Amino acid sequence: xxxxxxxxxxxxxxxxxxxxxxxxxxxxxxxxxxxxxxxxxxxxxxxxxxxxxxxxxxxxxxxxxxxxxxxxxxxxxxxxxxxxxxxxxxxxxxxxxxxxxxxxxxxxxxxxxxxxxxxxxxxxxxxxxxxxxxxxxxxxxxxxxxxxxxxxxxxxxxxxxxxxxxxxxxxxxxxxxxxxxxxxxxxxxxxxxxxxxxxxxxxxxxxxxxxxxxxxxxxxxxxxxxxxxxxxxxxxxxxxxxxxxxxxxxxxxxxxxxx
Numbered sequence: 001x002x003x004x005x006x007x008x009x010x011x012x013x014x015x016x017x018x019x020x021x022x023x024x025x026x027x028x029x030x031x032x033x034x035x036x037x038x039x040x041x042x043x044x045x046x047x048x049x050x051x052x053x054x055x056x057x058x059x060x061x062x063x064x065x066x067x068x069x070x071x072x073x074x075x076x077x078x079x080x081x082x083x084x085x086x087x088x089x090x091x092x093x094x095x096x097x098x099x100x101x102x103x104x105x106x107x108x109x110x111x112x113x114x115x116x117x118x119x120x121x122x123x124x125x126x127x128x129x130x131x132x133x134x135x136x137x138x139x140x141x142x143x144x145x146x147x148x149x150x151x152x153x154x155x156x157x158x159x160x161x162x163x164x165x166x167x168x169x170x171x172x173x174x175x176x177x178x179x180x181x182x183x184x185x186x187x188x189x190x191x192x193x194x195x196x197x198x199x200x201x202x203x204x205x206x207x208x209x210x211x212x213x214x215x216x217x218x219x220x221x222x223x224x225x226x227x228x229x230x231x232x233x234x235x236x237x238x239x240x241x242x243x244x245x246x247x248x249x250x251x252x253x254x255x256x257x258x259x
Contacts (some may be wrong), residue, residue, distance in 0.1 A: 002030050004218035009053040013021030015041050018025040020207050022098040022176050024131040024152060040207035040215050044245045056245050058220065058256075067239060068249040078250075088225045092212040093184045096206045101172040104131055107154070115143055119161060123169055126154040132173035144165075152176075164218035177204075184214035186222040200225065215234035231255075 025033055038045040038055060047127050048054045084129070106127040115121045121143075127135075131152035137145055144166025147158040155171060190196075200221070208214050232250050246257045 003227070005028065008051075009055075010048070011055050012057045013044065014057040015043060015055065018133070018213055020209055022100075022131075022133075022209070024098065024176060027043045036207055039203070040213070042220055046244045048243065051073060055230070058074060058245070061243050065249045065254055067242065069236065074234040079233040080230045086225060087195070087228055089188040089195065090197050090199045091186045091202065091218040091222045091225075092199065092215075093202040093208065093218045093221075094183045094204060095184070095208055095211055095214045095249045096178050096204055097180055097182075097209045098134060098176045098206065099179040100224065101179075102175050103134070103172055103174050105170060106135070106173045107171040108137060109170075110166040112168055113159075114159070114166045115159065115161040115164070116212065117161055117163045120146065121159045123159065123160070124154065125157060125169060125171055127171070127173065128173075129155075129175040129177075131176045133176060134209075135171055135173035137169060137171045139167050141165060144206045145166040182211045182214070184211055184217035184218045186215070188222060188226040191226050231258075 017114075019104060020040075025036075034045045034053070035057070037043075043055050043057045045053065045055045056069070073198060106129055107125045109123075113121060113123065125137075133152070135150040135155055135159050137148050137150075138154060139145055139159060142160045142163060143159040145157060146160045150155045150173075157171075159167060159169070161167075200209075202214075202221070204215060208217065232255050234250070242257055244257055244259075247254050248257060
């Protein structure tokens with residue numbers, strides 16, 4: 001939609017295993033669309049040093065540190081601010097499964113449309129419910145549909161009339177609605193006994209549609225937030241080989257580069 005070709009972006013192949021049965025985006029910026037995709041895939045979306053958009057999964061099996069940063073590399077002091085407020089020991093992720101509803105009337109002309117003989121009338125129709133699939137337009141009255149382009153939000157229909165007359169445009173389709181929500185829950189019982197329930201509810205994301213993906217998100221988040229977290233902030237000489245999301249070792253512990 002942004003007009004990019006395949007040489008201008010990189011998508012982690014590990015994300016190919018995540019299947020979204022029905023994808024739908026309301027009008028939004030490309031940045032917000034990428035944010036939702038990254039959130040649903042538990043991935044990072046960023047622009048790499050070559051100017052390409054890169055989406056990389058955080059669910060990488062066997063991810064090893066790519067670098068150890070020692071005291072010889074950074075300028076003291078090393079700062080390790082506590083992130084106690086970000087601890088959670090119960091993660092809840094709710095699925096938002098889109099499914100086709102029964103076929104129904106999603107558009108009808110408010111008033112009869114008049115047309116003259118030999119003329120083609122173009123109508124842009126907006127469905128009463130969005131998104132919709134398997135749309136079909138019909139004419140009640142004088143006229144013939146000569147062309148129709150269907151979208152998830154509506155349709156553009158061209159009607160040709162051989163004689164003067166009026167007609168009503170009717171469109172039937174199957175709306176996609178969220179049906180049969182499920183919840184994935186990940187809990188750390190030891191932390192709950194010690195600290196009580198510290199709950200985090202993952203924000204509703206229309207691209208998290210399967211229980212398997214919801215559980216993968218819950219398990220991965222729990223592993224990273226069940227213990228008191230400390231970030232590492234250092235001023236150092238830098239390493240141009242490092243990428244956002246890379247794992248590094250500092251003072252015997254592993255961290256991900258976030259900035």
